[in-house]
Amino acid sequence: MLMKCTFLLLVLTSVVMSLDLQEIDKEWNTFKAKYNRSYNTRGEEHYRYSVFTQNFKTIYFHNKAADLGGYTYWLGVNQFADMTSKEFKGSYANLKLDSSHIQTNTSHKRRAKRWDNVYPLPEEVDWRDQDCVTEVKDQGQCCSCYAFAAVGALESHTCLKFPNKAAEPLSEQNILDCSKPLGNHGCDNGNPFMALKYAMEKGLDTEASYPYRGKVGECNQSQGRLGSWVEDIEMIWTHGDIESLKEAVAIEGPVVVSIDTDDDADTFRLYSNGVYNNPKCKNEIIDLDHALLLVGYGITDEDQPYWLLKNSYGVDWGEEGYLRMIRKEDENTCGIATFAMYPTL
Template identity: 35%
Template sequence: MREAFLLLALSLVLAHAFTRLELVIEWAKFQNEFGRSYRSSLEAEKRFSIFEDNLREIEEHNRRYYNGEESYTKGINEFADWTDQEFMDYLNTYREEDYSDIPCEVFEPNSSYKVPDAVDWKRITRIKRQGRCGSCWAFGSVGCLEAQLYLRKGVDIALSEQNLIDCSWEQGNSGCNGGGMGRAYQYIYQHGIQSERDYPYRARAGVCQFESERSVVSISGYVKIRKNETDLMAAVASMGPVAIGMHSTKTLKAYRFGILRIRNCKRFPLNHAAVLVGYGRDKGRDYYIIKNSWGRKWGEQGYVRLGNRGSNPCGVADSALFPKVV
């Protein structure tokens, strides 16, 4: 509750009109907090101009939130000096696929199981940050596997996304230029995966350094969920977090707090991978809880509450799966 209050307070600070001096101060704070440095004064001027435009848009949006016209707030994060097009290019690295070279089952909900009104698995795994590498597919597959490993075996360990980025090219992934979660699970099915401690994240593709004797988990395949929200909610409630593909838009760029309702969010193309960790309702608004891979300074400590649950918002039910831990 305290975290939610702080996020809201920070967002409302951005609901007033900035003077030039305040804008310069915010720019300096942003550069310091996110470690920004630019190759030239021209690049710095360009990024400052983009930052100013984004800040003005955040300011206007939060004013509407304060007036009861929006359901969520916006704030400054690592994307604050990016254009909308740069952000969309960053997103388009997830590839949906059906992979037949690995055992795959279809999730069958227990007909006698009563799906609870709300589920929240946020606290069983930690938020990570993918940086400028287009590796959402690796973070989605690993984040789900970490949760399944904890729930099935009681093992709490951070697994290596870098292992997948460097080593799963043969399965059809492309490092920081995109990939798919089915392909990631095919690699793990064939080889296993190392811990993050043994194979740390570098946010760039490199030579595969996998050591089979250091693999810490094996899977026997994965389970696909039919493309409907009834089965999706039953899976999250009864089996735990689920890896998903979703259609993401520029609306996500500055999301800070609240229930994000993306108007006319398409189901296709699915351009981003994440982990569905729960669902709930707040003041009559149904939502999903999605774990992202953009660090704790984005959204609600790294999570987003996506609204319009029940209408398959942004295609969250169209490519959902989870691995079977051995």
């Protein structure tokens, strides 16, 4: 094993040394054109170029290692390639969860729902195959992942409740503008449970009637434009219970989850494809910094189990907006089962 790691390191070192500025410059110009980047000063552009260069080297080094079997996933140049990890964290992965809100604001009790009469579970589940997952959306530079994950779950469960009706996009902006009294903070993070609780109390407008603006404004909800509502919220309360999470997504439908993207890791920010595996991420509720929608699970052709997650970074991130993350038996990877829930109608 030691000889293999040493050989891999030597190969990758020679690969990185061969990466020349001409190639980086070509990628930089392609990036700026694709994402319509322009900078106010030469100093700012020089700084962004240096950040991009470092990110590109990270991508290049990682992917060569992945090609040699060192990783199960690959990185790529995306809209975050001119950002530092700290900048990304502040604008795109800044979720701050507090489970005590659930105890003080609702009558929900700790419970673990079981579905013992439906075993065995299917080997693979993908709710997109039932046309009950809406298209990938883009939260922009607004820490509103909690709203997108919660609204995505409600969109899917509304579709499953009314099977003759196609999944209709609902309004994240409705959550941003109107759920502040429940403890959410618009673009400065929030709690997906409180987003669903708002939809339980007030219902939720359609996206068409209340479109996303990516910034907080006055609450403008109208009862005449409601697209759906929440009857109750089912929590998967047994801490880190992977089997209950698998049961819930297989039987009930998509589930809101939150994960730790790892403060110091560029791998989540620059993820492109494959089965993501970050052994450094944590799983305590205080560590969870990004909410997503779990829409299924599966196994690769190489027999690698994974969770299938819908993100809210647009289709240029990941696998057309989706993340496949490693799924291990009895392991709460990155906290995926720490704070999981789904709405019922």
